Amino acid sequence: MQHGRGRAAAIVLAGGSGSRFGAAVNKVYLPLAGRPVIAWSLAVMAAHPQVGPVVLVAREDDLAAATDAVRTVAGTGRIEVTTGGASRQESELAGLRRLAERIADRRVDVVLVHDGARPLLSADLVDRVLAAARETGGAVPGLARHDLVAAGPDGALTGPAPEGLVAVQTPQGFRAAPLLAAYEAAARAGFAGTDTESCMARFAPDVRVRRVDGEGRNIKITYGHDLEVATAVLAGTRPAAG
Numbered sequence: 250m251q252h253g254r255g256r257a258a259a260i261v262l263a264g265g266s267g268s269r270f271g272a273a274v275n276k277v278y279l280p281l282a283g284r285p286v287i288a289w290s291l292a293v294m295a296a297h298p299q300v301g302p303v304v305l306v307a308r309e310d311d312l313a314a315a316t317d318a319v320r321t322v323a324g325t326g327r328i329e330v331t332t333g334g335a336s337r338q339e340s341e342l343a344g345l346r347r348l349a350e351r352i353a354d355r356r357v358d359v360v361l362v363h364d365g366a367r368p369l370l371s372a373d374l375v376d377r378v379l380a381a382a383r384e385t386g387g388a389v390p391g392l393a394r395h396d397l398v399a400a401g402p403d404g405a406l407t408g409p410a411p412e413g414l415v416a417v418q419t420p421q422g423f424r425a426a427p428l429l430a431a432y433e434a435a436a437r438a439g440f441a442g443t444d445t446e447s448c449m450a451r452f453a454p455d456v457r458v459r460r461v462d463g464e465g466r467n468i469k470i471t472y473g474h475d476l477e478v479a480t481a482v483l484a485g486t487r488p489a490a491g
């Protein structure tokens with residue numbers, strides 16, 4: 250049963266330290282083609298017909314910047330800002346707790362968790378993740394890698410990399426109730442994962458997770474030059490969303 254907007258929700262994470270980027274401010278609030286980095290992914294989520302609530306998880310110190318960024322996006326009524334924790338795991342949990350009531354009464358059936366530092370995702374990618382998550386329980390975008398070799402700690406090449414490696418991206422989508430339960434169990438166990446899938450693998454191993462095709466342009470702004478690449482991509486193909 251669907252009432253107007255879809256029953257999926259999105260959590261967009263903006264709490265990272267950004268130490269590898271090297272800027273004094275949180276990289277997700279730096280300008281990218283006319284608005285903050287974070288605003289691009291918020292716009293895609295807020296404009297998506299299957300996504301209802303969008304929860305932006307921000308650091309306490311960044312709440313003013315987060316609110317300003319939200320104002321640059323159309324459909325802001327759908328975006329809620331909440332405070333995250335010290336780690337990615339705690340921030341994901343904070344986002345899920347914000348949605349807990351809506352998950353319990355089934356207004357939200359699937360949750361997408363997205364890195365705020367990945368501004369160039371497309372609505373098609375959101376479609377693919379949602380469809381696969383609804384069908385199997387979980388979905389993770391991945392890009393097949395054919396340019397990898399194994400190397401030892403001294404830098405010596407030790408042979409070909411195993412077959413079938415994929416570079417993992419976000420948004421990662423899961424059915425909402427098992428996702429929230431897994432994060433509550435992880436919190437009790439003091440677990441901190443590297444992404445949503447790693448937590449589900451440990452605390453909800455019965456949930457099947459399917460890889461869907463990721464996107465080459467869905468880069469993560471990690472280092473300074475990534476912002477230059479994203480700027481160039483947007484200069485060529487500016488998405489209409491937002």
Ligand SMILES: C[C@](O)(CO)[C@H](O)COP(=O)(O)O
Binds near residue numbers: 265417419443
């Ligand atoms: C989840 C992720 O985007 C997969 O590539 C990545 O691991 C996130 O890393 P971060 O250091 O938490 O931003």
